[in-house]
Amino acid sequence: xxxxxxxxxxxxxxxxxxxxxxxxxxxxxxxxxxxxxxxxxxxxxxxxxxxxxxxxxxxxxxxxxxxxxxxxxxxxxxxxxxxxxxxxxxxxxxxxxxxxxxxxxxxxxxxxxxxxxxxxxxxxxxxxxxxxxxxxxxxxxxxxxxxxxxxxxxxxxxxxxxxxxxxxxxxxxxxxxxxxxxxxxxxxxxxxxxxxxxxxxxxxxxxxxxxxxxxxxxxxxxxxxxxxxxxxxxxxxxxxxxxxxxxxxxxxxxxxxxxxxxxxxxxxxxxxxxxxxxxxxxxxxxxxxxxxxxxxxxxxxxxxxxxxxxxxxxxxxxxxxxxxxxxxxxxxxxxxxxxxxxxxxxxxxxxxxxxxxxxxxxxxxxxxxxxxxxxxxxxxxxxxxxxx
Numbered sequence: 001x002x003x004x005x006x007x008x009x010x011x012x013x014x015x016x017x018x019x020x021x022x023x024x025x026x027x028x029x030x031x032x033x034x035x036x037x038x039x040x041x042x043x044x045x046x047x048x049x050x051x052x053x054x055x056x057x058x059x060x061x062x063x064x065x066x067x068x069x070x071x072x073x074x075x076x077x078x079x080x081x082x083x084x085x086x087x088x089x090x091x092x093x094x095x096x097x098x099x100x101x102x103x104x105x106x107x108x109x110x111x112x113x114x115x116x117x118x119x120x121x122x123x124x125x126x127x128x129x130x131x132x133x134x135x136x137x138x139x140x141x142x143x144x145x146x147x148x149x150x151x152x153x154x155x156x157x158x159x160x161x162x163x164x165x166x167x168x169x170x171x172x173x174x175x176x177x178x179x180x181x182x183x184x185x186x187x188x189x190x191x192x193x194x195x196x197x198x199x200x201x202x203x204x205x206x207x208x209x210x211x212x213x214x215x216x217x218x219x220x221x222x223x224x225x226x227x228x229x230x231x232x233x234x235x236x237x238x239x240x241x242x243x244x245x246x247x248x249x250x251x252x253x254x255x256x257x258x259x260x261x262x263x264x265x266x267x268x269x270x271x272x273x274x275x276x277x278x279x280x281x282x283x284x285x286x287x288x289x290x291x292x293x294x295x296x297x298x299x300x301x302x303x304x305x306x307x308x309x310x311x312x313x314x315x316x317x318x319x320x321x322x323x324x325x326x327x328x329x330x331x332x333x334x335x336x337x338x339x340x341x342x343x344x345x346x347x348x349x350x351x352x353x354x355x356x357x358x359x360x361x362x363x364x365x366x367x368x369x370x371x372x373x374x375x376x377x378x379x380x381x382x383x384x385x386x387x388x
Contacts, residue, residue: 005375010170010278012373019374020088027055027304028096031062034308039064039316040133042214044120046071046111046203049086050372051274052222053137055307057093060133063311067103069128071111071120073140085373103128111138112199114146121210130214131207133315136200136221139276143194146202154194156280157183158237165233167281168288168362170369174353178281183238195242197221197249204253204264217262218315219253221246225268225332227341229348233282250327265321267314267329270306273368284365286344289351290335291361293343299334302368306331 006013036059043060047053048070060066074087090106097104105123109116124131142153163180183191192198200221207213223243226234234240246266253264271290277283294300301309314321314329324330334340351359367377 003375004379005370005373007171010284010369011275012370012375014373015082015085015088016374016379017082017088019371019376020085021092021374023371023374024054024058024089024092024096027058028062028093030304031059031308034063034312036064036312036316038318039311040066040218042066042129042131043068043133043135044071044124044131044207045069045135045137046200047137047139048072048106048135049074049090051137051139051272051276052269052303052307053135054086054089054093055303056135056137056310058304059307059311060135061093061097061102061104062100063308064316065102066133067128068097069104069120069124070106071116072106072108073110074108076108088374110144111203112143112146117203117206121206121212124212125210130212130217132214132217134204134207134217134219136203136219138199139195139274141194143199145193152190152193154191154242155183155187155238156233157181157187158232159183159188159241160232160236163232163237165282166285168284168356168365170278170284170366173356173362173366175285175351175356180233180237180281188238188241191238192242192245195239196245197247197252198245200246201249201252204256208256208259213257213260213262215260215262217257217260219257219262219264220267220310220315220329221249221264223247223266223268223328224271225336226271227336227344229341229345230271230282230286233280239280247326247328263321265323265327265329267310268324268332269310270301270332270335272301272303272306273365273372274303275372278369278372284369285351285360286348288356288360288362288365289344289347290340291364292347292359293340294334295361295364297340299337299340301334 043066045057048057049072074084077083250264
């Protein structure tokens with residue numbers, strides 16, 4: 001029986017292992033086409049199995065020849081049950097890195113726990129050495145605080161007022177209305193505990209105690225800003241409060257890195273199809289429109305292109321790292337171009353079920369969404385509105 005994607009609430013519940021492997025190979029091929037000079041040599045990626053984290057690891061290894069360590073919460077195959085997409089991504093990375101003679105190690109477990117931090121530090125002390133780059137790319141909805149044992153669950157809610165908007169139902173390929181109730185103080189607190197900068201700081205403290213921070217090391221965490229269109233549910237919502245906390249954590253990490261003349265940054269990235277963005281209502285429709293506009297202008301980027309630009313043009317360009325007035329690296333500049341956003345808003349005001357395929361790049365969105373689990377549009381044909 002053909003393996004077809006099973007989607008529920010904009011989450012793909014199964015996986016195509018071969019497709020995951022091909023996706024990693026494609027990203028490796030791209031990274032080799034843009035070799036870097038004077039880049040990182042020892043890289044730790046916290047959340048390195050999918051999306052921006054995986055792309056960062058691939059660029060570090062196959063553009064710069066860096067040795068890498070990854071930490072991710074993934075499940076391996078068990079009996080007849082497949083593993084998670086991130087497990088197949090990671091295993092493929094390991095195989096290809098070994099072929100190139102690149103040292104690598106991958107840890108599967110709860111990155112929030114003290115135990116996995118200790119396990120990684122022990123390995124690096126005995127086998128890897130000090131990091132000159134630490135990427136923090138964790139995206140999840142729940143976290144057990146390792147200090148208290150309390151489970152915190154993040155939520156996607158507006159902070160100021162309830163929000164009513166539109167999104168895409170990926171099962172039907174149609175638009176549907178969505179409503180968000182206003183967050184309370186506990187919602188905000190829990191979301192910050194899960195998605196803020198607390199765990200990033202704990203990782204840097206653990207690495208510092210173990211003397212695993214190289215001189216002049218850099219650490220980067222990923223965030224998102226977005227336009228006014230998505231602001232009520234994103235930047236002005238619980239997610240935005242968590243991202244604000246992440247950005248405020250930079251000063252605390254910088255204080256630790258002073259001893260090794262290091263620096264912490266938050267990189268504001270472009271809106272892309274990831275496991276986390278797919279479940280944020282409003283965002284799928286916005287991205288489908290954005291893809292249409294940016295592709296028509298020849299400025300579209302996926303995760304691997306974004307990370308290539310982050311490494312080559314920002315972190316390791318040979319010049320001072322360019323930041324905005326709040327010290328953030330911005331690689332969302334092409335997305336937030338005034339002309340791009342003006343066209344996005346114009347389409348948003350016109351789009352409906354009848355013109356969805358004409359006015360947006362919904363097929364491109366769906367292609368990327370299915371690709372997260374190793375599937376293609378061919379696997380989905382006949383089960384979605386007019387997509388081919």
